[in-house]
Amino acid sequence: MATESSNILEVQDLTMHFPVRSNGLIRRVTGHVQAVDGVNFSVPAGGSLGLVGESGCGKSTTGRMVARLLKPTRGEIRFEGDDIANLSSRELKPLRRHIQMIFQDPYGSLNPRQTVGAIVATPMEIHKTVPEKNIKARVQELLEFVGLNPEHYNRYPHEFSGGQRQRIGIARSLALQPKLLVADEPVSALDVSIQAQVINLLQEVQREFNIGFLFIAHDLAVVRHFCPEVAVMYLGRIVEIGDRDTLYNRPLHPYTQALISAAPDVAQAAVGGRRERIRLEGDVPSPINPPSGCRFRTRCSLAKDICAKVEPPLLQVAPRHKVACHFAGELGKVPTRPVTADFLGVDDAGNPVAGKQPMPGLESPDFRDTWFDLPPQG
Amino acid sequence: MSVSGPQADTPTEVESPTTDQGSQIRGMSPRQLAVSRFRRDTGSMIAGGVVLLFMLLAVLAPILTKMKILRPYTFNSDKLDVNNGSVPKGALGGISWSHPFGLTPGTGTDVMSRLIMGMTFSISIALLAALLTVALGTVIGIIAGSSGKWVDAIIGRIIDMTLSFPQTLMLLALSSTLIYQLERLGVPKGNFARATYLILVLAAFGWPSFARIVRGQVLSLREREFVEAAHVFGASQARIWFKEMLPNLWAPILVYFTLTMPAYISAEAALSFLGVGVKPPTPTLGNILSDATTYYDSDFAYFIIPAFVLATVVVSFNLLGDGLRDALDPKADR
Numbered sequence: 001m002a003t004e005s006s007n008i009l010e011v012q013d014l015t016m017h018f019p020v021r022s023n024g025l026i027r028r029v030t031g032h033v034q035a036v037d038g039v040n041f042s043v044p045a046g047g048s049l050g051l052v053g054e055s056g057c058g059k060s061t062t063g064r065m066v067a068r069l070l071k072p073t074r075g076e077i078r079f080e081g082d083d084i085a086n087l088s089s090r091e092l093k094p095l096r097r098h099i100q101m102i103f104q105d106p107y108g109s110l111n112p113r114q115t116v117g118a119i120v121a122t123p124m125e126i127h128k129t130v131p132e133k134n135i136k137a138r139v140q141e142l143l144e145f146v147g148l149n150p151e152h153y154n155r156y157p158h159e160f161s162g163g164q165r166q167r168i169g170i171a172r173s174l175a176l177q178p179k180l181l182v183a184d185e186p187v188s189a190l191d192v193s194i195q196a197q198v199i200n201l202l203q204e205v206q207r208e209f210n211i212g213f214l215f216i217a218h219d220l221a222v223v224r225h226f227c228p229e230v231a232v233m234y235l236g237r238i239v240e241i242g243d244r245d246t247l248y249n250r251p252l253h254p255y256t257q258a259l260i261s262a263a264p265d266v267a268q269a270a271v272g273g274r275r276e277r278i279r280l281e282g283d284v285p286s287p288i289n290p291p292s293g294c295r296f297r298t299r300c301s302l303a304k305d306i307c308a309k310v311e312p313p314l315l316q317v318a319p320r321h322k323v324a325c326h327f328a329g330e331l332g333k334v335p336t337r338p339v340t341a342d343f344l345g346v347d348d349a350g351n352p353v354a355g356k357q358p359m360p361g362l363e364s365p366d367f368r369d370t371w372f373d374l375p376p377q378g
Numbered sequence: 379m380s381v382s383g384p385q386a387d388t389p390t391e392v393e394s395p396t397t398d399q400g401s402q403i404r405g406m407s408p409r410q411l412a413v414s415r416f417r418r419d420t421g422s423m424i425a426g427g428v429v430l431l432f433m434l435l436a437v438l439a440p441i442l443t444k445m446k447i448l449r450p451y452t453f454n455s456d457k458l459d460v461n462n463g464s465v466p467k468g469a470l471g472g473i474s475w476s477h478p479f480g481l482t483p484g485t486g487t488d489v490m491s492r493l494i495m496g497m498t499f500s501i502s503i504a505l506l507a508a509l510l511t512v513a514l515g516t517v518i519g520i521i522a523g524s525s526g527k528w529v530d531a532i533i534g535r536i537i538d539m540t541l542s543f544p545q546t547l548m549l550l551a552l553s554s555t556l557i558y559q560l561e562r563l564g565v566p567k568g569n570f571a572r573a574t575y576l577i578l579v580l581a582a583f584g585w586p587s588f589a590r591i592v593r594g595q596v597l598s599l600r601e602r603e604f605v606e607a608a609h610v611f612g613a614s615q616a617r618i619w620f621k622e623m624l625p626n627l628w629a630p631i632l633v634y635f636t637l638t639m640p641a642y643i644s645a646e647a648a649l650s651f652l653g654v655g656v657k658p659p660t661p662t663l664g665n666i667l668s669d670a671t672t673y674y675d676s677d678f679a680y681f682i683i684p685a686f687v688l689a690t691v692v693v694s695f696n697l698l699g700d701g702l703r704d705a706l707d708p709k710a711d712r
Contacts, residue, residue, distance in 0.1 A: 067610050089612075096612035109603035113408060113625035122621075123611040156407055172607070 008180050008212040009043040009066065010365040014075035014085075016061050020288060031288045035061040037236040038075070040314060042365040043180065048206065048213035050227030050244075052220060052259070056284065058236040060104075063182045063216045067101045068092055078365075079180065097127045100178040104185040106165035110157040116143070116168055117153030123175040142171040145208075146201060163194035170201060180212045181205075187222060199226055220263040224248055229320065232256045235295040236287055238314055242321035252317065252328040252374075254278075255296050278331075293350070294326065302327045306338050306350030313362040315340060316371040328374060339374055412629075415705040422701020428694040432497060439498040443491070450495040450661055454486035465677045479683050483673045489666075489680065493687050496661035500691075503573055503580075503662070504642035510581035512588060512635050516627065519592025520619055524600055530593075537586040545583040546652075553654045569656045576655060580642055588634050595630055599623050629706035636699035640692040647688055663688045 017032035036058040043049045051059045064070045066077055068084060077085040084095060100123075103109035110119055120139045124130045130138050140150035146167040157165055166186065173181060186202065187195040199222060206213060217223045223230055224244050231241040232255065240253040251257045258278040280299045285291055291298050297307035306326050314324040326338035337348050345356035416422060442448040454477075459467045466481040473480045479489040522533040557575045565571045599605060600623070608622050643663065649655045650664030651671070658665055667688060670681040 069606055069609055093612040096610065099610075101607065101610045103603040103607060105603050109607055111604040111622055111625070113628075114621075115407075122608070122613070126611050126613050126617070158408070169607075176611075 006044055007042040007366055008045040008080060009214065010076075010078040011039060011041050011062075011066065012076040012078070012365050013363075014039045014062065014065060014077065015073045016058070016065055016070060017073045034236050034287050034290055036065070036072075037290075038363075039233075039236075039238050040363050040365045041231050041238060041241060043212045043214050044229075045179070045212050046206070046210040047229070048215050048227045050223035050230040051214065051216045051233060052218060052223050052230060053233035054218060054259075054284065056287070057233040058287075059216045059218075059233050060184055062233070063101070063184045063214060066180075066214055067099055067182045068096075069101075097123070097129065097176040098179045100173040100176060100181050102166075102169055102173050102181060102183040102186045105189055106162045106169060107157075107189075109169050110165055112157055115154045115156055116148075116160075119157070119168060120153070120172045120175055123172060127176055129176060138175070139171075142174055143168075145174070146171045147197075161194075162190050163198060166190060166194075166198050167201065170198075170205065174205065174209065177209060178211060180214065182214045182216070184216045185218065186215075188217060188219060195222065202226065220248075220260065232259065235284060235290055237295055237324065238322075239296060239325070240321075240323045241314070242318070242323075246318065246321050250330055252321070252323040252330060253296075253325045254300050254302055254327075255280075257331050294324075296325075302334055304338070304349075306341065306346065306348065309350030310340075310344055310346055312340050313343070315343070315362060316368060317374050318371060320367050322367070335374070339372075343372070412705045416701060419701050419705065422697060422705070425694040425697035425701060428690065429698050432691055432694070433501065435494050436498040436501045439494045443495060448491035448494055449488050450491040451659055452487060454481060454488070456486075462676070465673070466680075473679065480677075480679050482669070483677045483680055489683060492661040492666055493663070493684060496663045496666050496684075497687075497691070499573070499656060499660060500643050500646050500663040501639075503576055503646050503656075504639050507577045507580035507584065507642045508635055508638040510577065511584035511638055512631055514581060514585035515588030515634075516592050516631060518585065519589040520596050520623065520627075522589065523593040523596025524615075524619065524623075533589070533593075537589055540583060540586045543583065545579075549579050549583075549649065550652060550654060569660050572654070572656050576646060576649060580645060584638065584642075588638075591630055591634065592627060595627055596623060599626055629703075633699055633703040633706060636695060636702055640695035640699075643695070644688070644692050663691070 014036060015034075015038055016036040017034050019029045020031045020033060021027040022030045039058075039062060041049060041051075051062060053059045061070065065072045065085075068077075068087070072085050075085060076083045079095065079099060084092065087095070110116075114122075117136065117139050120142055121135045124135055124138065136153070139153055143150045143153060148164060148167055148171070152160075157168065160168065166189075170186075183202065187198050190198060202213070203226065205211060213227070215223060215227050228244055229242065230244050230247050231238050232247070232253065233239065234255050240247065240251060240256045247256065248260060251260055258280050261276065261278045282299050285295070285298055291308070293309050294300070294303070294307040294312050297303040300307065302325075304327070310326070312324045312326045314322045315328075316322045317328065326340050327334050328339055329335050338350075341348055341350075343359045343362060345353055345358045347353050416426075439448060443450060459465050465483045466486065468474065477488050477490065479493065481487065482489055482492065518533060522530045553575065556579075557571050560571045560574055561567050565574050605618060605622055608618050613622070646655055646662060647664030647667055650662060651668040655664050655668075656662045658669065663684065666684045667681075670677075670684055674681040
């Protein structure tokens with residue numbers, strides 16, 4: 001087992017189901033949007049985990065639950081070993097200073113009626129971490145650190161560009177010296193030239209303050225640059241998680257393979273030609289009524305009977321690599337029989353085998369010292 | 379799209395140096411921007427000036443009356459034509475240098491003095507009622523907008539009910555009993571109790587529409603990321619209401635207030651006409667006009683002058699409100 005203490009955040013079986021209500025007076029609950037459904041991951045102290053996926057896959061909801069803007073339906077969020085998933089807002093308050101968030105929209109995340117100084121000072125006023133008379137100096141220090149002119153503390157957000165506003169947001173999130181930062185698409189609203197600067201600033205922040213990052217993005221290049229470890233989400237589940245080199249060079253899940261093949265690659269362009277694009281057919285199914293078994297099976301070229309019957313567990317297949325697929329394998333080298341069948345106590349078609357039980361504890365937030373080798377492929 | 383490699387350039391040097399030059403220039407707050415927009419709008423500036431003038435007159439009227447410069451309560455029966463239904467002698471209702479707006483038929487009081495003094499009472503009633511309306515509307519609107527489903531639903535139904543009430547009818551029907559109740563509760567008898575009744579009733583029927591506006595604003599504000607950011611810091615609900623949301627509600631509050639004022643001034647006039655308002659000899663714009671309607675064929679000037687003054691007050695308040703709305707929310711459609 002990996003040591004518990006090395007992870008600042010461990011998330012286990014995290015689930016968020018939003019009720020869907022009928023129209024009318026009674027407003028019965030007619031279903032649930034399964035935005036996030038049983039997610040496991042961990043963020044090492046001072047490290048960063050990237051969370052990627054297309055719109056609506058639940059990555060932002062996951063971030064919001066970790067920052068406890070949302071109360072999860074089920075599951076555990078262990079921050080420094082303590083479960084914060086079910087704490088009341090009163091109990092949360094002392095913990096809030098350790099978990100901060102950077103928001104996506106640099107125009108919406110700053111109060112237009114407050115000066116930059118007031119905005120950055122707010123967290124310090126709430127938590128009284130800094131004596132009243134030192135707040136201004138501290139605000140200016142923070143503004144300077146994020147690359148803004150400290151004299152601008154009495155200006156208003158509308159006077160700044162998008163990139164500068166995002167810096168203000170970063171300064172605000174650093175005001176309490178948090179241990180964990182949830183960055184919810186921090187650069188996706190900025191144009192490309194500014195993105196690089198803000199990413200570099202975040203890296204500097206991480207080096208300087210040793211902050212753990214949960215970095216949510218849909219841009220694979222940004223995540224690859226920033227995060228040593230990356231998790232790919234699809235329809236509320238993590239389908240693959242691993243260190244960036246493995247994930248980008250040898251993805252094992254067909255969805256990850258398709259995702260990476262869709263991202264433009266400068267290196268490939270220099271060599272000439274382009275990689276083969278994997279085109280996914282159809283649309284993402286509705287999270288109100290997700291497909292049975294594997295959620296990706298409706299768009300997967302490898303799908304067989306077992307995929308509709310049994311949900312593949314997120315199985316560790318290498319020191320720092322997990323994948324949730326019955327037919328996990330490198331592109332073009334797909335195993336002929338499901339690699340998971342033996343652990344799940346089912347036959348190759350996904351039917352339960354009498355007398356065999358699924359192995360307990362297949363999924364865990366962190367990586368273990370022992371893992372399941374994939375059978376040799378060919 | 380690709381992020382540049384991990385060369386360790388400090389972002390400090392990279393981004394827009396434009397702001398560095400302007401470090402001496404103090405930033406313009408949204409309020410200052412609104413003020414400068416308002417200044418450029420000539421029509422609203424004029425309306426604002428007229429409103430200010432009226433307000434000034436309203437404030438000064440009691441003092442001027444004490445100093446005997448205004449004589450709203452002095453009878454000049456010698457200047458009335460007793461043989462012609464006590465209509466003032468002379469053309470246009472007795473307009474002269476000493477009585478620029480003429481005299482009141484029947485009593486012979488100075489119309490200008492009465493109008494200015496009437497402004498004091500009318501504007502005070504409208505102002506208090508509008509303040510109460512906006513305060514109630516803001517508080518209830520914020521509660522409805524930021525509370526859970528049930529509270530919101532209950533407040534929503536109360537608003538629906540209040541708005542669907544036949545309020546003018548209620549006002550008339552309940553006036554005598556409720557005024558009597560107010561007097562029993564210790565409110566000074568007579569016009570004071572009547573004015574209190576007017577203020578309370580106008581506010582009681584006025585808050586729901588503003589509460590709806592505020593609720594809508596709060597519903598959109600609470601989904602804004604800066605409110606979520608405040609939650610992430612652990613800000614208390616009170617802090618979110620007063621420090622994060624309220625500053626963003628000032629624009630609608632101010633606009634609604636300036637548009638409610640003229641509505642209440644004319645409502646006071648209408649209710650005076652129907653006999654609910656403040657009674658003579660205390661003048662209000664409403665009861666002067668109500669009195670004038672009985673003389674409109676024998677002394678037309680006495681009817682047209684108060685009507686014109688009332689219209690001017692109402693129109694200039696309305697124009698001011700419109701101008702404020704445009705200045706505070708440049709994106710809104712006209």
